[in-house]
Amino acid sequence: MSTPSNSTWSQRFESALHPTIAHFNASIDFDIALLEHDLTGSQAHAQMLGKTGIISAAESEQLVQGLETIRTEYRQGQFQPGVEAEDVHFAVERRLTELVGDVGKKLHTARSRNDQVGTDVRLYLRDQIEQIRQHIRAFQQALLTLAEAHVETLIPGYTHLQRAQPLSLAHHLLAYFEMAQRDWERLGDVARRVNISPLGCGALAGTPFPIDRQFTAEKLGFASVYGNSLDGVSDRDFAIEFASAASLIMVHLSRLAEEVIFWASEEFRFVTLGDSCSTGSSIMPQKKNPDVPELVRGKTGRVFGHLQGLLVMMKGLPLAYNKDLQEDKEALFDTVRTVTGCLEAMTILLQEGLTFRPQRLTAAVSEDFSNATDVADYLAAKGVPFREAYNLVGKVVKTSLAANKLLKDLTLDEWQTLHPGFEADIYAAIAPAQVVAARNSEGGTGFDQVRLALKRSRQRLES
């Protein structure tokens, strides 16, 4: 096992780090994930040093080329720095100096690892946010395709997990589409605060060199630069915002996961799980387990944990950079990996792992009292005060339950004994499909509204 030499630091140091402390201190095992962003950031910095005359044009070009060579080496699997490098920034500087000689030692002019790492993390997150947004789009597409096939499939709707009113299955699925739409928009909003350049803030106070921060910001595609150098090197709000947006994505995925899990249970039997997305038991041969949604539900906790971890990491930090901030990376990397993996898995589950069972669903909505509100609405539409109608129907439900009957089983005589307002059309009014169709208020589950919502959703994906 190699350990860092004392050559990293200035001659103030006489001996090397204790080997265990060297490992404790090092971030190279994980911040190697930032390598390409570190190279890109360093190339912009080197170009700026040349452009402003802080180093010569030829030196600048040598640095840029040397950094590009490291990129090639990395992509070919030849650049594998160990713990002796401490972190990705030192690893690059060291390799650069091996490649281009002493000029490599000029790269760090007018820069600190503090503004450097802030730049790298932002570049990384900007890319990842864009990719996660594309995964959200794929997830929405899968929801929409499924919804389009199930406008007229009915499913019991619940409040308090008690049968409430029947729904168009498409309406139920589109609720998740809406959540995902907010997730997509929210990430776009977070990206705006990720996309600010800290490069040039130096260690904490700026630099005496005549740097050009606008130049590096523009080269790296940042929309603006931090206006205060202390804030620039120590701000991690954007990381917390990202973890928060990621947590909400997980909340939404986890809610859907929970529904799929109980829909697939013997108690509900609303869906069957496809073989490509479920697993068996090692002992019970009859079992098919919903591992995918269970894992999504389970992984939600770690994303929440990262949000909490980042918040606590920040809360006591005096200005400006503190090594605590090195802890932001694993939290972010794992959040990205987890959210990406869960979005991909849930998308595949919707595409091929889930088959709704229309007969089961039809039977479910036909064998309950979820049309009771409609009986009350029927009378209310005829001028009976709603509360009066509501009380009357409550009584009918009670007597029907005792007689082991459903509302549709009552004879017209029985209805009319209850209230003279009932006529033969009561049967049509309480048929499940009509119960759904009737809820045609804006944003409701009525089929016409659902078709409008599908169109609107399709347009969102296409725009």
Ligand code: ARG
């Ligand atoms: N590896 C460090 C991090 O991730 C880089 C910045 C180190 N800066 C410092 N002043 N020690 O935060």
